[in-house]
Amino acid sequence: MEHWPTGRLLSTAARLVEHAWVEALEARGLTHAGMIALHFLDAGPLSQSELARLAKVENQTMSRTVDRLERSGFVERRADPADRRRQIVTRTPGGDEAWASIRTLESEVFPPLEDSDRMRAGLLEIIRRSAEDRWK
Numbered sequence: 183m184e185h186w187p188t189g190r191l192l193s194t195a196a197r198l199v200e201h202a203w204v205e206a207l208e209a210r211g212l213t214h215a216g217m218i219a220l221h222f223l224d225a226g227p228l229s230q231s232e233l234a235r236l237a238k239v240e241n242q243t244m245s246r247t248v249d250r251l252e253r254s255g256f257v258e259r260r261a262d263p264a265d266r267r268r269q270i271v272t273r274t275p276g277g278d279e280a281w282a283s284i285r286t287l288e289s290e291v292f293p294p295l296e297d298s299d300r301m302r303a304g305l306l307e308i309i310r311r312s313a314e315d316r317w318k
Contacts, residue, residue, distance in 0.1 A: 192308075202291045210283050211254055215239075215247040220256065220273060220281045227272040229262065256280050 183191070207217055215237070222228060222236045234244035248271055251257040256277035262268040273281065295301055 199292065203287070206287055206291050207284065210280060212256075212280060212284065213247070213250065215243070216251050216254075216256070217284055217287075219244070219247050219251060219271070220277055220284075223257065223271060223273045223277070224281065227270050230259070230269045230271055233271060251277065254280075 183194075186194075204214065207213060212220075218237050219233055222233055228236075230244050230248055231241055233248070234241045237244060239247075248257060248259055248269075252259055254276070255274060258272050258274055259269050260272070262270050
């Protein structure tokens with residue numbers, strides 16, 4: 183592995199981490215998309231379209247995510263009193279518990295690293311440069 187190209191190392195690390203991440207989330211009744219939605223709802227209620235924009239996904243994708251979270255009792259969706267076409271999503275007490283149970287998930291799933299801040303900065307740089315033309 184020491185001689186693998188960086189892209190292959192990143193891809194392999196991503197797959198291994200993703201498998202561990204998915205298993206840990208599933209054990210808590212969540213998906214990766216659901217975790218992202220609960221994270222954004224930490225700041226308070228948001229519309230579905232605001233959630234989709236923040237998560238950089240289509241509105242339909244966020245709608246399916248919110249449907250799953252609602253069926254699990256993690257969020258409530260209500261019509262906005264100011265605009266009945268707009269849906270406001272709020273975390274429930276069950277959603278607060280689910281969010282609290284995954285806040286430390288990174289430390290449970292990822293192996294400890296000597297310089298995680300440096301690795302994180304490098305990953306952010308790769309993402310920013312790779313995404314410049316995709317996420318405008």
